[in-house]
Amino acid sequence: MNIKSLLLGSAAALAVVSGAQAADAIVAAEPEPVEYVRVCDAYGTGYFYIPGTETCLKINGYIRFQVNVGDQPGGDNDSDWDAVTRGQVQFTAKSDTEYGPLTGVIVMQFNADNATDQTSKLDSAYIDIAGLRAGLFYSWWDDGLSGETDDIGSVVTLHNSIRYQYETPDFYAGLSVDELEDGVFKADEDPNNVGVAIGLGGKAGAFSYQITAGYDFDNEDGAVRAMGTVDIGPGTLGLAGVYSSGPNSYYSAAEWAVAAEYAIKATDKLKITPAVQYYGNYFGGSKAVPDDFDGLGDAWKVGLTVDYQIVDNFYAKASVQYLDPDDGDDSTSGYFRLQRAF
Template sequence: MKKSFLTLVSSTFLLAAGIVSAQAADAIVAAPPEAPANGVQICDAFGTGYFYIPGSETCMKIGGRIAVTAGYDSFLDAGYSSVEARMDVDTKSDSELGTIGTKIRLSSQGNLDAYTLGGVPNREEGVELAYITVGPAFAGYKESLINKDILYGDSLDLETYLGSLNTTTIGFLADNLGGGFYAGLAVENRDRDNGLETAVYRDGNAPDIAGRFGIAGQSWGGADFSALYSTETDDYLLKATADLKAFDKADFRLTAGYGDTDNAGDYYILAAAGKYAFTDKVSAFTGVSYLHGDAIEDVWTANLGASYALATNFDVKGEAYYTDWKSDDTVGTKLTFVRSW
């Protein structure tokens, strides 16, 4: 098992290293920082918000958000309120290998999707993301490579059913293959959502393999295909997602997924969702999904919601949802104020 795991990691690392080497010559070159006359020196080579760390050639960006939510869930027959907070610290710098980056996210790690299925999410503050990037290669604790999107809004994505998919991983995601195409491959720890705890690979915890391929930035939108395979149990998940632009103000999302597990047999999910921007500040969305499997009764989930920009980077979102998960008709509402920076 150890030899198998090392082979998987080595292959992924060598493939990523080859891509990094091929792209190093085209790396973005940040101009050396000039001595600031007053305060921080802006670094615009890597996008908006970056500044030079004083005394170095490394650029940093600090961001985050606070979300305050109140809602009602009929399965619990109770109202609830919740506060989610997160802070992101990103760094980037040039090197002979290309652009080297890091990301750290401190977060309350709350997932209010759990209310959609009649449960209460755990609330533990800690490190949600911590990883290194070298060109398209990455290593550390981060989101799974697979596409999690299902509906718009906060009612349903893959993590609603599977829990957090964040994991210790190594892999690559190359997004400049030409014509908008991108592709990625990663080795992921199947014992997920353990933060920065040491990942031990042995019988009972062989790694997962994740892959993703797609196209983005087209006039019609984009589409991708992602897959997750467990080398421990032979479980797998295949998922196709299309984000389509019907016209300037309307977007649609179509999702189809199929999987197989030892303990629950095979299952599939189908979903369709749409959103419309009435103005630059007001938008609305709706969607419906259907889940069926050998060990899962037919499950329908639907939502309807809207978002309004009260000010720059300050939004209010309202959403109503329905599901018959656990054989009970469940409805809920939530109102969320989000301040991001």
């Protein structure tokens, strides 16, 4: 066999094999189209479309490390300091409807006193549309001045509630019906309760204000609170006053109290807030309350809080408080906190 015959034979064999492979060729399927996450800017920063839907979702939260020092009311730790860590994550879903944005919020919180003593809880979960909100959420009584000294809110401010709130950029007013199962209660009773609260507030230039009231039907007492802030000089002056007709789930620390603070913006990153509060007929923060405030002594409290922004979304806070009640021992407490928000 000469070279020419060998080449012709090889070419013929290759043609046969190629034809067989062509007949059995595997054709790759077209890849499924991938829908990438799209930014949703209709409700502010941080939202994105849930793939395949027109619902916008935002995920945010914070990680907190805190060391409490001194007398810790209600604490289980016998030492004079205690380190705790918290992780909190919030899911906010929004979509457009003919009634305006339909909002759903879920907040989960995880707390660790140590490696084995840990708790998790549903911190909030509610539906909001056209000013109507229903679910588990914090009441207006959870609000306060910017420092850590003021004690002008409820013992428990998180309730299963339904409320309607009308609001504009500079004003809001609303009515809320609250289940107060975990509120305060009189001796020989259990907390199984309902209350009605109203809230209104707004701002006008450098001045902001809020008025909150609530009536506790089981305890047959109510409370009203007013507070306001105004920018003066290098800081913001805050004033608040609260009155309670008797111990109830909206306010039970005292029959009345006044509080003041001045939040000094020392630099773009540093805020220093000295504050003071005075209580008339002081009781304290327990859930089991007396029938009334008669015969109780007064108390006063002074404190200092320092906030510092280390970098964007990373903050440090230190606070110290001194409380001196007529009917009890004075106490000093405080904490140091590091918090990373996202």
